[in-house]
Amino acid sequence: MFESLSSKFGNAFSSLRSRGKISPSDIENTCLEVRTALLESDVALPVVDSFIERIRSKSLDALPNLQSGTNQAQAIFEIVNSELVEILGGSARRVRFAKTAPTVIMLAGLQGAGKTTLAGKLAKFYSEQGNTPLLVASDLQRPNAVNQLQVVGESVGVPVFAPEPGNGVGNPVKVAEQSLAYAKSKLYNMVIVDTAGRLGVDAELMQQAIDIRNAVKPDEILFVVDAMMGQDAVRTAKAFEDGVGFDGVVLTKLDGDARGGAALSIAKLTGKPIMFSSTGEKLTDFDIFYPDRMASRILGMGDVATLAEQAKKVFDGDATAKLEEKFARGDDFTLSDFLEQLEAMSKMGSMSKLLGMLPGAGAMKKQIENFDESEIIRTKSIVQSMTPLEREDPKVLNGSRRARIALGAGRKVQDVNSLVDKFTAAQKMMRQMRKGGGVPPAMAQSMGMPAGMGAGISGHQHGGQKVQQPAKKKSKSGNPAKRAAQEQG
Numbered sequence: 001m002f003e004s005l006s007s008k009f010g011n012a013f014s015s016l017r018s019r020g021k022i023s024p025s026d027i028e029n030t031c032l033e034v035r036t037a038l039l040e041s042d043v044a045l046p047v048v049d050s051f052i053e054r055i056r057s058k059s060l061d062a063l064p065n066l067q068s069g070t071n072q073a074q075a076i077f078e079i080v081n082s083e084l085v086e087i088l089g090g091s092a093r094r095v096r097f098a099k100t101a102p103t104v105i106m107l108a109g110l111q112g113a114g115k116t117t118l119a120g121k122l123a124k125f126y127s128e129q130g131n132t133p134l135l136v137a138s139d140l141q142r143p144n145a146v147n148q149l150q151v152v153g154e155s156v157g158v159p160v161f162a163p164e165p166g167n168g169v170g171n172p173v174k175v176a177e178q179s180l181a182y183a184k185s186k187l188y189n190m191v192i193v194d195t196a197g198r199l200g201v202d203a204e205l206m207q208q209a210i211d212i213r214n215a216v217k218p219d220e221i222l223f224v225v226d227a228m229m230g231q232d233a234v235r236t237a238k239a240f241e242d243g244v245g246f247d248g249v250v251l252t253k254l255d256g257d258a259r260g261g262a263a264l265s266i267a268k269l270t271g272k273p274i275m276f277s278s279t280g281e282k283l284t285d286f287d288i289f290y291p292d293r294m295a296s297r298i299l300g301m302g303d304v305a306t307l308a309e310q311a312k313k314v315f316d317g318d319a320t321a322k323l324e325e326k327f328a329r330g331d332d333f334t335l336s337d338f339l340e341q342l343e344a345m346s347k348m349g350s351m352s353k354l355l356g357m358l359p360g361a362g363a364m365k366k367q368i369e370n371f372d373e374s375e376i377i378r379t380k381s382i383v384q385s386m387t388p389l390e391r392e393d394p395k396v397l398n399g400s401r402r403a404r405i406a407l408g409a410g411r412k413v414q415d416v417n418s419l420v421d422k423f424t425a426a427q428k429m430m431r432q433m434r435k436g437g438g439v440p441p442a443m444a445q446s447m448g449m450p451a452g453m454g455a456g457i458s459g460h461q462h463g464g465q466k467v468q469q470p471a472k473k474k475s476k477s478g479n480p481a482k483r484a485a486q487e488q489g
Contacts (some may be wrong), residue, residue: 006298008037013080013299017073022066027059027076029199042230042261047087047268054083060145081295087264088291093248093273095126096253098219099187102134104180106216108209108244110236111197111225114252118224118278120152121286122484126190127158136179137162138172138212149194156283159188172208174198177215193218196262201236206243213244222275223245225262225441227254233262237270248275251289255280333430335391335423339383342376381409382419394420 012033019026031052038048058079066072097103105122107115116139123133135153137160139145146166153160161179164170176193183191195212198205213221223246225233240246249266254277267274274289383391385408390397397405397420406413 005041008040009034009080009299012037013073013077016076019073019255022063022072022076024060024063027056027063030076031056031059035254036263041264044231044234044261044265044269047265050268051083051087052307055080058083077299081299084295084298085291087268088294089267089273089289090291090421091377092288092290093275093389094288095220095275101223102180102183102191103189104191104216104218104220106176106193106195106218106221107224107250108195108214108221108240108246109197110201110226111142111199113197113224113226114226114278115139116148116194116198117152117281117283118250118252118276118286119192120156121283122160122276123153123158123190123192124156124283125286127156131190132188133158133192134179134186134188135160136176136191136193137164137166138176138179139196140164140166140170140172140175141168141192143167145196151281165333173211173215176212180216191216198233201239201243206240209240209244220248222248222250223272224250225266226252227262230261231265234265234269235270237272241270241272250271250274250276250278252278254278255285267291332427335383335394336388338423339380339391342380342383354456378409378411378415379419382406382411382416385409394424 012030015033016022016026016030035048036053038051039045055076059076062075062079063072066075095103095105107119107122107231109115119135123135124259126133131312135149135158137146138150139149144167147162150160150162161175161182163178164175172195176195179191179193193212193216195209196205215351221244223237225237227233229236237246237249249270249272251263251266251274254263263274275289276293277287277289279285279287382405385405386397390401390405397416402413402416402420406416409416
């Protein structure tokens with residue numbers, strides 16, 4: 001997302017940081033680089049000119065007040081960040097719920113923007129928050145549009161109101177109107193209306209959207225637009241604004257190498273907020289659009305807040321608490337614990353996306369792009385091929401056991417050896433972290449790290465008293481007979 005723009009911003013500020021003491025000419029050069037980066041990213045010229053003028057003016061005004069010993073480049077960077085947040089809309093805007101249910105959300109946009117899939121994502125998002133949405137199939141023109149919405153609805157567990165078969169049959173306005181009475185009778189508190197699109201803006205498309213709007217009187221009209229359209233997205237948005245009107249924007253396909261022009265132009269030129277963003281094909285690749293978080297990602301500072309929220313959704317709070325208690329007792333992090341963490345991380349999405357949210361991800365662009373997602377699956381298969389005893393105590397993994405595990409996982413013995421070696425090294429690191437403090441548990445949990453990695457037990461003062469270090473456990477033999485004798489006494 002915004003890789004090209006982020007890279008160019010990074011180069012501009014890297015050059016500025018190397019200056020030490022910054023002069024007005026340095027600011028002018030930086031503004032020129034930023035301007036070029038924005039134009040190459042297909043940001044609208046009026047938006048670019050206004051943005052550059054503000055950061056130039058504010059930077060020059062701030063320069064005389066910056067002490068020579070301070071990080072002047074960082075001060076300029078913060079000005080740019082603030083203005084970028086403003087361009088993107090300032091603050092997140094949530095859906096306004098109707099005083100009397102159901103809340104009606106109408107989706108509008110061109111064909112191919114992803115409205116139908118977006119309808120499913122939106123329904124899933126709000127159903128997980130305790131709402132009861134109803135999807136409405138009012139796109140009766142596009143082939144198989146009704147069937148597609150039914151499939152999407154089934155996959156997210158949300159009912160679909162589809163009294164007409166579509167494929168050119170039926171009255172979309174009547175379907176939308178009937179859906180309200182149906183929703184009220186079945187006590188659904190949210191209605192999401194999927195509408196027809198066209199390959200381009202035309203009178204028929206606009207009139208149908210207007211008629212549906214007048215029939216259902218939606219609480220929110222969301223304009224759905226492909227983020228990769230660049231300037232065309234802005235022109236289309238203006239056409240819809242002048243026609244049917246809309247209350248907010250949803251950017252789709254942000255997972256592509258979008259130049260970013262749409263996101264940085266639409267909110268400013270239409271005066272309408274970007275409310276949601278879709279970042280992939282999966283129905284979970286969807287979230288509220290936070291201007292400050294997006295600005296942070298564009299400027300290479302990552303998006304730790306979103307990463308933490310995603311981690312919170314998938315990591316079981318009780319399981320995490322038990323794991324922290326386990327570490328507090330001095331018990332080791334086991335391969336069973338490791339497998340649980342891997343399963344949870346898999347639910348968060350691709351590792352490439354997760355790594356891309358970390359600060360400084362731009363510097364690891366090539367490594368992130370080349371990350372082998374299937375490595376996670378291969379690792380899980382090796383651990384799943386182990387017995388409970390082997391997961392709890394890797395020391396029992398002799399040659400024959402490793403050969404059996406490799407065969408069961410469809411891997412080589414060398415792969416098993418590599419995993420065990422890395423895991424053993426990680427265990428040692430976590431023991432050391434526990435002795436010396438380490439990352440606070442809350443932070444570790446929020447970042448999706450294994451809870452034990454942030455146990456931070458010994459070496460910290462708690463309530464004015466030093467927490468007692470857990471007693472060192474005797475090592476257990478890898479020989480099953482000797483191990484049994486040890487356990488008996």
